[in-house]
Amino acid sequence: MASSSTTILSFLTPFFLLFLLGFSSAGREPFACDPKDATTKNLPFCKVSLAIPDRVNDLLGKLTLQEKVKLLGDNAAAVPRLGIKGYEWWSEALHGVSNVGPGTKFGGEFPGATSFPQVITTAASFNASLWEAIGRVVSDEARAMYNGGVAGLTYWSPNVNIFRDPRWGRGQETPGEDPVVVGKYAASYVRGLQGNDGNRLKVAACCKHFTAYDLDNWNGVDRFHFNAKVSKQDIEDTFDVPFRMCVKEGKVASVMCSYNQVNGVPTCADPNLLKKTVRGQWRLDGYIVSDCDSVGVFYDSQHYTSTPEEAAADAIKAGLDLDCGPFLAIHSEEAVKRGLLSESDVNSALLNTLTVQMRLGMFDGEPSSQPYGNLGPRDVCTPAHQELAFEAAKQGIVLLKNHGPSLPLSTRRYRSVAVIGPNSNVTVTMIGNYAGIACGYTTPLQGIARYASTIHQPGCADVACTGDQLFGAAIDAASRADATVLFMGLDQSIEAETIDRGGLLLPGRQQELVSKVAAASKGPTVLVLMSGGPIDVSFANNDPRVAGILWAGYPGQAGGAAIADIVFGISNPGGKLPVTWYPQEYVSNLAMTAMDMRSNPSNGYPGRTYRFYKGPVVYPFGHGLTYTKFEHSIASAPTLVSVPLQGHHKSPNATVWGKAIRVTHANCNRLSLAVHVDVNNAGSRDGSHTLLVFSNPPAGHWAPHKQLVAFEKVHVAARASQRVRINIHVCKYLSVVDRSGIRRIPIGEHNLHIGNAKHSVSLQATTLGVIKS
Template sequence: MRKIASLAVAAALLLTGVSSLAAQDADKPGYLDTTLTPEQRAADLVKRMTLEEKATQLVNQARAIPRLKVPAYDWWSESLHGVAVKDVTEFPEPVGLASTFDTDAIHHMGEIISTEARIKHVQALKKNGGSSNIFEGLDFWAPNINIFRDPRWGRGQETYGEDPFLTGRMGVAFVTGMQGDDPKYYRVIATPKHYAVHSGPEPTRHFADVDVSKHDQMDTYLPAFRAAITEGKAGSIMCSYNSINGQPGCASQFQLVDQLRNKWGFQGYVVSDCGAVIDIFNGHHYRPTQAQASAISLIRGMDNECADFGKVSDNHDYKPYIDAVQQGYLPESDVDTALIRLFTARMKLGMFDPPETVPYTKIDEKLLESTEHRNYARKVAEESMVLLKNDGVLPLKPEVKNIAVVGPLADQTKVLLGNYNGTPSHIVSLLDGLKAEFPNAKITYAPGTQFLRPEDTLMPANLLTTPDGKPGLKAEYGEGMGFETKPKPITDRVESNVNLTESSIPAEAKSKDSFSVQWTGFITATETGDYVIGINADGFAAVRVNDKPVAQGWGAGLHTGRIHLIKGEKAALSVTYGHQKEGKFLARLIWNKYDPTPSPAAVEAARKADVVIAAVGITSDLEGEEMPVSEPGFLGGDRTSIDMPQPEEDLVQAVAKAGKPLVVVLMNGSALAVNWEKEHANAILEAWYSGEEGGSAIAATLSGKNNPAGRLPVTFYTGVDQLPHFEDYSMSNRTYRYFHGKPLYPFGYGLSYTTFAYKDLTIPADLKAGEPLSADVTVTNTGKLAGDEVAQLYLTFPSVPGAPIRALRAFKRVHLEAGESQKVHFDLKPRDLGMVSEAGDPLVSAGEYTVTIGGGQPGTDAPNATAKLKINGSLSLPE
């Protein structure tokens, strides 16, 4: 069937005119003829290539082909909530974006991000003579629309939460905002990821085989991807690391062929997660050689392999494809099919057209980090705020004159950016936001704990010895970033410490586009105890002690972990740093003696204050993508506990003893089991990782200038004892749709400084299966303040095996002045009324439904209106 399909594609291209291209003027080959379709142009270009030239285009670092005037292009760029480069606008982490329940805002955010991406791309082309390197392209590996099924997953912060419907709506909004609406050209290409059954654990992702029912795939894991492709028209999609029911995600017949290509009609290209094709051989052992693994991935529909981050100088990344063709595992026609998809995408991005004909090449550079964009980042951050508890202390009264701010995160800015982030030139911390919002108040700040606050204190050089016992460390410099392949040696020497600056770097390394250095030796502590150790770096950095990973990170900043050292005993040390051109030359080995106890200064500040604001939570250095974390409650980027970290819990309880009103501000990317805070704090504000204007948005919410209306996109559980085993992908007793316990805070929950009421819910009493549903309800602001309300429509289904307890199927964020009423209208398509049978078949079932529209889930304290609906007959829905 595959060969027949490939022949059919080839025949179709011939019939539409490709066969006549050879007769065209040699000065203007067909692939440069803008009157042809992008597919025709791509096919013409591909047929002119040699096998090796073709292979060089199958990897993320696509090489230049000078004789065909094909520039080098790196397919790897990131834009999860802002372009992942410097001097760009940065929005809240996606879990915070989801809490806005505002698809219009996410769509416009996508427009802003892609506008800045186009500007950065044009700048890169000018700088690089027409080529673009990593993070400089127009293909962006976002959004992450995996389902956040378990709060322990470290990358859940990157998603739009636990609900397939909400995730689908947010994903479509992001994709369409990014890609634009020009009939000929993409602004950029969006890449929903990681297709599809992928949400931890992080340490096992390269070899794990997820066992999942067809019901859970159709009901939970696939719908958001289906929406992004069939409705959002995403031009690309990324396949995952893990295997699903015995087949690796990047070689899955069910996902890539049956669903994506056949059922959904996807015409774009598939990119692999980075290293996922290598995992097919090396992790999953699905094929006995790398050539065979690469072949089966391409045959099943993977078109572009993400193979390397650092600049590649040999052919190790693309050679397996040449081997696969030459050894008979991979028909060259399948290579052509993949390349036609890839070059069709580049044609639609305008990469082979005169720049003056492409509308997105002329965007005003002044839009980068413009006031308009920054203001929108603040608007979205304000919309993302979720008020979890308030006994009346908020908004803070104007007469509050003495504010104590405690907690390790209040003055930090890195925490606001989450992960997969760019670096804006302007970031507002909570402390700075409070000072601006309350200029007449005395604000006293005491961090209160060393936790999450490593100091940039250089490791004492007298504690370090080289492998052969001399003072200092052995430093080995190599060409390339050095964390994927063994770098080519440049030079080595003994250095007294890890303290690399522009003036201290060897000239031989400084001249390279990228270089790496590895320091090795020993630490010998003069006192037994726990220590924070790490590296302050601008680049890739990692620290290992006694051959165990302790700290690792990307980009500028401190990356730390905790170790225990015994007086007089040598501990083996290895520090790695990878530097890319144009980054700062910075790598400092830091350490601090660890003391987690609450500081007396914080307690004293609380005692003297009128109100205490505690900024606590976790950061993306604790939860994230496959990384070493040495703190209790965390493992490999995931969490083993969802409790507040103990040093912060101790601090909050210590300052609470002062008896002053206590406002807890949470910064985090996943649910925290704040049981004590719910019982004892006066107010709790969930702020997430809120972006460059996060501090301003939080402060405005505390003052009442922003009336919070965000809603939880995830369930807050009371603890891990309410959760199934993390590695179990069954949805039984997971998320609000299938959880039978009582959560700490439910999905869809959020308070306001005003109140709302719902009435006059109008729906038809009966529908025939397959007919759409129209619903109207009147929402009234019954309070004294203007504010937003998020009207949420939930369905409760007939008692049919496979049906969830309830499911969100529509929502709308509306603004109402005090006393104002507004009629809110919803239209539900047949798929919105559908469910999935126990066997995995999507359908609209006959029977009685309950329709509830309100400020939260039915059965909670949220105001709502309810009506019954009967659907006559049943209808099978297409997969």
């Protein structure tokens, strides 16, 4: 039987193998400060020995206003008299180096790059170390392509918006619906991308789209005209959490503001969001960029200002540093001339972008002499990188149902397999959106064929599945094979940027095909779903003829190999759903434009995500089965935690309001509780298990009914146990947000749940000496 590496590498094209054997890049010319240019090499901004702020200020002092404004757009103009070349800021690296942005081009020595699973799939691994490892690989390949002259160093990824509504077409790009999971993914992936070399950046990442952005085009409302009406409570409690974690914990170099308005103000023109929050409170060390043409959108489409010059001035004064698009470059000079904007405002924006470029080494002369300067074509699509893509796909696949159990399939018993469905032999479908050109693919059909003889029938012409002309051949194949694997679900024609779904059911006549094939199948029928968003497959979950259901998301270039390894038991599934799977009825009368997270029983509003919705589900957040049996018990945990107070109030009674302490009035330094959990693998297979730690806060009308406070991935051998220490930061994860948007720590009993294990811990306020007024 082929090894994992052989499985993947056997599908590499000979063209790629040539490059893996050692072609070398000719390198690129310096972006600036070419040591061969006598007119610039001694200028202060070119001197690596000087501090970056001094170098930036020197460069700003040498630029004219006309030159400055031409640096405000993503296609920044060259400054030939200072030896500075033009630069395209827009590159993408959501789950691999992408060619969506104009800054990256495949071809020549770089025909493609490793295409990892779509983010929603990788998030299902709940493995933060994996997320960071993927970031490191992606930035290796990005630097290699930059050195080869075909990519930039500024990548507008990741997308850390909350997957609020299951119909959102871009939900696939996100790590799911839980703010803590999304925030931890953001910080981990960004650390992988940017490196840990102090003030130097490997590449510059960007967390987007700030904020409350999670609607593309639904029922006549599009993202360019949408005004998200969001409470202070939901902004602080949900929508901003991942961005704050990305900036404060991930140290991201950029944040992108979104197209939509929030409470009547375009995000890219809102100083409270940009200048006060992102740069002021969170202390972004980097630049703020608009989504593409956002400034033009709030002028042309939203009619937020009367003139384009006012729009340019509003954006820059609000804290915007860079425009994806030409709007600022065209209108900012006139805005200065009219007195709407000062040149010092322009300087402030450029200070942030130029600082990031200097941290990237773009003003340090020859790229080949810098850190990462040795990376080239042989560092792209390496066997190790592709093995990681394979591993990520396996870790992200979620086993939703296993009746019997019927899975895994035995290769001895099931020698022939009917491989059926519109997603059974796909390639680009597996990599989702914001992807590039993959190194090579293992399709589902190719993956299954490594373990059994196959009878392949598509069943539907495509995922739209509008007719039943191909049903007969598929049903016949299932009746002849020892087992049947159906590959159904969605693709980018159903859910994508600019495309939100109308409902949650399988498209067209897919459900009919699944039921008829399962009824006719000679052996067990396994349903494999590819999708970013959840699908209501209640019919299959309730059908005893459907023996197993797997969700693969969009599993990346190695998706077919990973699915086959799970189906045939070479690997043990360990993924868990990062989103709630709702029944179709959930969205029947629910407007995507309704932004409230909390339920409202008085008007029938159901609430959103597992934190606030209590109704029926198809599969809950965190659901995921395995081929073994994991048990947990709490070995030790405190029953009482003291929360020390600090601040300027006269008494603790003034600080403690409604039995909840303001986080800003607590001494949060090292305020955490340690929970030791014994994880026992009682089954006969080794496996990885995700510990999801939920908390039920003390009852309160503004608290979630439960929230995830920690998660940890652990591998446990069969018939073995492992003790896991989980640290829960009290201020960050046991706090809740009141209706005024103030984060507070509820005093009283918090109930922790880890599977069936439960533990109660009481939080009590204590004073630190005299609290002065």
